[in-house]
Amino acid sequence: MRLARWRHRGEVGEGFVVDDHVLPLPDGGTIAGLLAAGLPATLEIGAALVAATHGDEEPRLDDVELLPPLVPTTIRDFVAFEEHVEGVSAAVDGRSEVVPEWYEYPTFYFTNPHSVVATGETVVPPQCERLDFELEVAAVIGAVAGSDGANLTPEQGAAAIFGFTILNDWSARDVQAREMRVRLGPAKGKDFASTLGPWIVTADELADVLDPDGFHRLAMEAEVNGTPVGNDLLSNMGWPFGELVAYASRNTRVVPGDVLGSGTGGNGCCLAELWGRSGELSPPPLVAGDEVVLRVERLGELRNVVGHAGPVPRVPRARPRRPGPPRATTEVDLA
Known part of the structure; x- marks a missing residue:
């Protein structure tokens, strides 16, 4: 089944x-x-709702404005594709490599659940x-x-997955490169927008493309202004x-x-992967008016246009350390 939110x-x-219709949950139900x-x-709820629906009395999909399919509690974003790491590291860090630590555990960062946008929205x-852009699932x-969601095994982690959606992890690569030199981040290079959608496809719908090792064989493709750029x-x-879910749950929930x-x-x-491999900004970075379309087999399509950056308040540079009296020393009795 497909689950969505709309206006x-x-x-x-x-x-x-x-x-081609949307069926609202009764009695104010929510995703x-x-x-x-x-x-x-x-x-069970979906099957009963479909059985009780007759004719075309519900809104058509073409007549509604899709919203992000959920309001996330958190967003963890992993870096699970080796080829991406190898290519993008040159664009961000100036050296193409996959560090040995990447192979040890599936690394992730937390991004902003408050800046999620829907397919069709302009991204500022x-x-x-x-x-x-970044094409992800x-x-x-x-x-x-x-289960309380803590310290899950990989099998329990797979069972905890309700469904799947497409994710565009929008990225300001120059901002990202600057802040990651401080050994933190990415932060402001990422947290301005993430697109989720167009809907959630329940996990049972993808059981037939799941291989014995737990991987989903689904085609992914990206285009900019109608030109294919990756797949x-x-x-x-x-x-x-x-396994990603299991690692995310380790020592937490x-x-x-x-x-x-x-x-x-x-x-x-x-x-950025293409920039890192070629050594030049080709295709060029996104600018206002560009349209990015991301497709994943069985999951649908995201379509967003880039808007203009808006003004923001200035934050001053760090102040230099100021001279002062020597720090007081305190003797500690360790006996």
Whole structure:
């Protein structure tokens, strides 16, 4: 099944996408409520709603404005494609490499759940010179009976996945490169926008493309202004999603509504990889008016236009350390 949120005639609706119609949940039900109920309960609710719906009385998909399919509790974004790491490191750090530590554990960073945009929205970037897109797939966590979401095994991690959606992790590469020299980040190079959508496809819908090792064989492709720039297979990840969830849950919890991104595919699923491999900014960085279209087999399509950067308040540079009296010393009795 497909789950979505939308705006129709000024009202927000949440529910299922069936063929070319949207079916709102009854009694003010929400996607968050379905995630908390878990996948088996959601499939039962969806089947009952479809059976009770007759004719074309519900809004058509073409007549609604899609919203992000959920309001995430958190967004962890992994870097699970080796080819992407190898290519983009040259563009961001000036040296193409995959460090040995990448192979040890599936590394991620937290990005901003408050700046999620929908397909069709204009993306407002920060002031930057190297704006980029990143084509990813994200797993959405739901409730699992008998589990609090902590210290999951890979098998439990896979069972915790409610469904999947497409993620565009928009990136200001020059801002990212600057802040990561401080040994933190990425932060402001990433947190201005993430596109999720167009809907959540429940995990059961992808069972037939799941290989014995837990990888999903789905085609991914990206284009800018109608020109293809990259494609990959989701199964080229270094870890399957169940293992990403398990690692995310280590010494903490994953909960319904958490979003875990795969990281960017290889073979041109972002511009920075192409810049790193060629040594030049070709294709050029994104600018206002560019349209980015990302497609993933069975999951749908994201389509966003880049807007103009807006003004922001100035933050001054750090002040130099000021001279002062020597720091007081304190003797500590360790006896």
